[in-house]
Amino acid sequence: MTEMTWLLMSLVALFSLDREIQSSAVRVEQLAGQVGLAAILYLTSFYYCDLYNFSRLQVRRDLMTVAVRTFSALAVLFGVLSLFTQWFAVSSDIILLHLALTSVFVLILRTQIDSVLSRFGMVTRIAIVGTGSEARRLAEEILRRSEHGQEIHCFVGGQADDAIEIRTPNPGAVSVPVIAAGNLPELAIRHRIKRILVATADLGSQLPVHDLLRCKADGYEVIDGHTFYERLLGRIFVADLSPQWLIFSDGFVRSARTRTLKRMIDLVVASCVVILTAPLLLLVALAIRLEDGGPVLFRQARVGRGGTLFTLYKFRSMDVDAEKDSGPKWAEVDDPRVTRIGRWIRALRIDEIPQAWNVLRGDMSFVGPRPERPEFVAMLQSRIPYYDHRHAVRPGITGWAQVNYPYGATVEDARHKLEFDLYYLKNLSVLMDIFILARTIKIIMFGWGSR
Numbered sequence: 001m002t003e004m005t006w007l008l009m010s011l012v013a014l015f016s017l018d019r020e021i022q023s024s025a026v027r028v029e030q031l032a033g034q035v036g037l038a039a040i041l042y043l044t045s046f047y048y049c050d051l052y053n054f055s056r057l058q059v060r061r062d063l064m065t066v067a068v069r070t071f072s073a074l075a076v077l078f079g080v081l082s083l084f085t086q087w088f089a090v091s092s093d094i095i096l097l098h099l100a101l102t103s104v105f106v107l108i109l110r111t112q113i114d115s116v117l118s119r120f121g122m123v124t125r126i127a128i129v130g131t132g133s134e135a136r137r138l139a140e141e142i143l144r145r146s147e148h149g150q151e152i153h154c155f156v157g158g159q160a161d162d163a164i165e166i167r168t169p170n171p172g173a174v175s176v177p178v179i180a181a182g183n184l185p186e187l188a189i190r191h192r193i194k195r196i197l198v199a200t201a202d203l204g205s206q207l208p209v210h211d212l213l214r215c216k217a218d219g220y221e222v223i224d225g226h227t228f229y230e231r232l233l234g235r236i237f238v239a240d241l242s243p244q245w246l247i248f249s250d251g252f253v254r255s256a257r258t259r260t261l262k263r264m265i266d267l268v269v270a271s272c273v274v275i276l277t278a279p280l281l282l283l284v285a286l287a288i289r290l291e292d293g294g295p296v297l298f299r300q301a302r303v304g305r306g307g308t309l310f311t312l313y314k315f316r317s318m319d320v321d322a323e324k325d326s327g328p329k330w331a332e333v334d335d336p337r338v339t340r341i342g343r344w345i346r347a348l349r350i351d352e353i354p355q356a357w358n359v360l361r362g363d364m365s366f367v368g369p370r371p372e373r374p375e376f377v378a379m380l381q382s383r384i385p386y387y388d389h390r391h392a393v394r395p396g397i398t399g400w401a402q403v404n405y406p407y408g409a410t411v412e413d414a415r416h417k418l419e420f421d422l423y424y425l426k427n428l429s430v431l432m433d434i435f436i437l438a439r440t441i442k443i444i445m446f447g448w449g450s451r
Helices: 002-022 028-048 060-084 092-111 113-119 133-144 184-190 200-206 209-217 225-233 243-248 256-276 278-292 340-347 355-361 374-383 387-392 400-404 411-427 430-446
Strands: 124-129 150-156 163-167 173-179 195-198 221-224 297-303 309-315 365-367 396-398
Touching: 002 028, 028 060, 028 430, 060 092, 124 133, 124 184, 133 150, 133 163, 133 200, 133 225, 184 209, 195 209, 195 225, 200 225, 209 221, 221 225, 256 278, 256 355, 256 365, 256 430, 278 309, 278 340, 297 374, 309 355, 355 396, 365 430, 374 387, 374 411, 387 411, 396 430, 400 411, 400 430
Parallel strands: 124 150, 124 195, 150 173, 195 221, 365 396
Antiparallel strands: 163 173, 297 309
């Protein structure tokens, strides 16, 4: 919000100054259009160049690298606009001045984000009820994301005057004090607590229901651990997750309107992808054929909506009969079965394009849980709770798990991906699909997560 205010105010001031220097009358509509376009370019570049990835930007070297990449891209974009578009005729001096001022402002804001939040009273003081494994895991996740403006004041429970050491991303640990369980509402007032997190898995039958109800009635935000995980991480932890939480929590509602609109978008986007990439598809097919004379397309059984099987189509990127000796197995880093052409098309995700035919047929959607092979599904359902719930919707070419977690090749990876898939099912909407598609483009641009 602070950056957006800065961008709009500074763009209006500098673009207006540019017009005064040139002594030319500029209509308010044109100035508003120029400022709006410039702001969109800034925000889009910030997003796609990873300047909003605060967890990564806590390292100063990474911050400088990303900043240089972002503002270099912006300089090129503004230069192209000024050169080829008379409507955006803004002098290069003004553009360079604004880029320089904005880069300094953003770097200062990023490096001082913690102190800025604290100074303006934007830090939320948190008390965690519980001292067991879930309480410690909550504390670790909060400390990893200091840019969210949340401060752990204490744990509630156990022995007073104790402290719990919590690991942090940087070397060392943070010592969080433990306050003995007592009158929780008075404790919240005395320590100016704003949010109370409840590690329900740690407490069991020892849940201080009366005190928590009083805190809730007094206006304090009382959140159970699983709900907080969902808000903070964009995933639903399946460890210690009770069926009651899934049954009675909000979400998991897919109206007929949402389903219809999602299907219409799938048909339009799949048709456009096939038409626009047709020349590229022909070249890729020819390259695969010439490399080893094997088939161009790869067909494989996958599990779809409702547990039904369908045939998934991809460009073949591995040797013919790659699993003849080993049997079904997940892809590995630098997998020796991948061909030379296959390595290239996997990095650019071109091997996935034929799945547009699966989308047109109705086997898949563009966005949804990634379809898994039946051999792996049978094993994963027996080892991971709630795994079969990911089959409630059509599987997708991309999905919330794919844009938040790297390629998985273990049972533990599958569990983490399920947590993202459950979050997607709970919060499914057309807007979320659009956001996932935007992040997918970003991942393809930088080649993250391919194998």
